[in-house]
Amino acid sequence: MENNGNQLEGITIEEAQRREDEGYMRLALQEAQKAFQLGEVPIGALVVRRGEVIAQAHNLRETNQTATAHAELLAIEEACRTAGGWRLTDTTLYVTVEPCPMCAGVILQARIDRVVFGAWDPKAGACGSLLHFLQDPRFNHQVIIEAGVLEEDCRAMMKAFFHRLRSKKSEK
Amino acid sequence: MENNGNQLEGITIEEAQRREDEGYMRLALQEAQKAFQLGEVPIGALVVRRGEVIAQAHNLRETNQTATAHAELLAIEEACRTAGGWRLTDTTLYVTVEPCPMCAGVILQARIDRVVFGAWDPKAGACGSLLHFLQDPRFNHQVIIEAGVLEEDCRAMMKAFFHRLRSKKSEK
Numbered sequence: 001m002e003n004n005g006n007q008l009e010g011i012t013i014e015e016a017q018r019r020e021d022e023g024y025m026r027l028a029l030q031e032a033q034k035a036f037q038l039g040e041v042p043i044g045a046l047v048v049r050r051g052e053v054i055a056q057a058h059n060l061r062e063t064n065q066t067a068t069a070h071a072e073l074l075a076i077e078e079a080c081r082t083a084g085g086w087r088l089t090d091t092t093l094y095v096t097v098e099p100c101p102m103c104a105g106v107i108l109q110a111r112i113d114r115v116v117f118g119a120w121d122p123k124a125g126a127c128g129s130l131l132h133f134l135q136d137p138r139f140n141h142q143v144i145i146e147a148g149v150l151e152e153d154c155r156a157m158m159k160a161f162f163h164r165l166r167s168k169k170s171e172k
Numbered sequence: 173m174e175n176n177g178n179q180l181e182g183i184t185i186e187e188a189q190r191r192e193d194e195g196y197m198r199l200a201l202q203e204a205q206k207a208f209q210l211g212e213v214p215i216g217a218l219v220v221r222r223g224e225v226i227a228q229a230h231n232l233r234e235t236n237q238t239a240t241a242h243a244e245l246l247a248i249e250e251a252c253r254t255a256g257g258w259r260l261t262d263t264t265l266y267v268t269v270e271p272c273p274m275c276a277g278v279i280l281q282a283r284i285d286r287v288v289f290g291a292w293d294p295k296a297g298a299c300g301s302l303l304h305f306l307q308d309p310r311f312n313h314q315v316i317i318e319a320g321v322l323e324e325d326c327r328a329m330m331k332a333f334f335h336r337l338r339s340k341k342s343e344k
Contacts, residue, residue: 062258066253067252067259067278067282068240068248068249068278068281069258070281073240076239076240077238085237086233086238088239100277100281101276101280101311102274102278104273105273105275106274108274109240109274124312126277133273139302140296
């Protein structure tokens with residue numbers, strides 16, 4: 001059998017990374033589930049620094065009635081408090097859905113190294129769908145992007161939420 | 173004498189709007205001055221709804237050690253609290269410097285009608301300099317942009333700040 005990539009206890013480093021990403025994405029999905037139960041668009045996010053979850057949050061826009069209360073932004077603000085500073089170097093942000101322009105902007109501002117997301121957002125996504133400025137060399141920071149981790153689960157949660165929303169509306 | 177435009181007590185509506193914009197921009201400059209005194213990049217912002225200032229803020233990134241603490245974002249969060257909701261329809265945001273991608277994203281999220289800014293930011297501006305998505309029809313909201321109001325004053329304050337910063341660094 002041919003061996004592509006480095007080995008780590010019988011699996012490749014790429015496979016180990018994939019498993020780690022999926023593990024954290026499952027935690028992000030748990031955060032999304034909390035939003036779902038509140039009647040919020042079900043998006044969850046985590047900030048991880050060197051193997052430690054330093055912040056986790058879910059969308060609270062309707063609950064807080066604040067335009068900025070997206071999962072990623074709240075997680076990054078919490079991460080700044082935990083880390084004691086606004087520069088979140090050496091961190092990965094996990095989020096169940098592709099960030100919007102605001103959240104992609106926060107990721108840039110906080111100097112996050114890597115963003116891992118689940119489902120694409122073709123209507124408002126800013127990490128490849130409508131805009132793609134996290135790797136734009138004209139800005140003073142660039143971010144590694146990993147898309148589509150547990151994509152089906154993340155998309156299924158969004159779909160279930162909007163299906164329920166439409167059912168409720170049609171009942172009225 | 174030829175009369176171009178509508179008349180309002182002897183001045184055109186465009187001229188009345190320009191004077192009003194300059195008046196609010198002066199208040200935004202006062203906010204920027206507060207940031208300057210704190211050693212923060214001197215940017216100030218206001219949210220105005222039907223002739224009333226409903227929020228004002230200045231950059232507090234270093235003071236708060238939070239990546240999101242830009243003047244515009246803080247002003248919009250305060251405006252959501254004042255207005256009691258995340259939809260800031262019928263509002264104008266005044267800011268002394270062209271918003272970055274994060275703040276342009278917040279403007280979109282909050283459904284702000286109009287943005288008036290002073291100085292351009294060729295290195296990170298997202299309202300015409302590096303990005304220009306506030307009028308992108310693919311998003312679910314578009315924003316009227318008025319650039320260059322009290323541009324010289326706004327730019328002079330930034331210039332003075334960075335000049336002082338460089339002087340301090342060279343003293344060390």
